[in-house]
Amino acid sequence: MIKVVNPNTTESMTRSIEASARRAVGPGTSVIAVSPAMGPVSIESHYDEALSVPGLLTEITGGASADGYVIACFGDPGLDAAREVASGPVVGIAEAAMRAATYLGRSFTVVTTLARTTGRAQELVDRYGVRPYCRNVRACDVPVLELETDPGARGRIVAECRAALETDGAEVIVLGCAGMADLCTALTAELGVPVVDGVAAAVAAVEGLLRLGLGTSRSGEYAPPPSKPYQGALAHFGLA
């Protein structure tokens, strides 16, 4: 079973993420999507991202045990910490989407939500070693929760995707938010190029790793954290 963790607390997004994840796996693989009880309703800043990590980690260390995990937020928050404590492989949607894009073309552009989140996406491009493929990180300037409510959101995302193809020379589009997962099929048909949804790419990556019998190395950086007391509320949330 693959557990997909939406690090924000918006249930409707978690259900949309779960639907995308279930479309991406084979018949023998079960998927659940969960949200933590504590944390931001959406993640659109470094502050949001920092405050999402404790709740995210409680879903990795507690709740239903899983064979592998997906972190379903485009900043890949808490990814390294999750790999230290998770029982199976952990893949973030940004890493999975960017790596998948490199299999499909020589160039990709990320289309994300607010402009202020593009810096984080650029950092991840460098961290994941895909800079030679990344033409640009574009923002449609639609707040995360308005992806579901703003009737103009889809049009703004399409406009940035078309600019990516026509101006950036991108051959592949990476959707830079888990909240865009439900647009992937329609955008692929409309744009005529591969459009990668990180939720599906990450779930497929975890499913493949599990099929190969592969999990996170416990030798070195991702070994379990040294045992120590954790003071205050963290103990209450099972993070001690």
Ligand SMILES: NC(=O)NC1=NC(=O)NC1=O
């Ligand atoms: N760049 C983003 O908008 N990332 C995200 N914020 C969320 O709350 N979920 C995401 O995927």
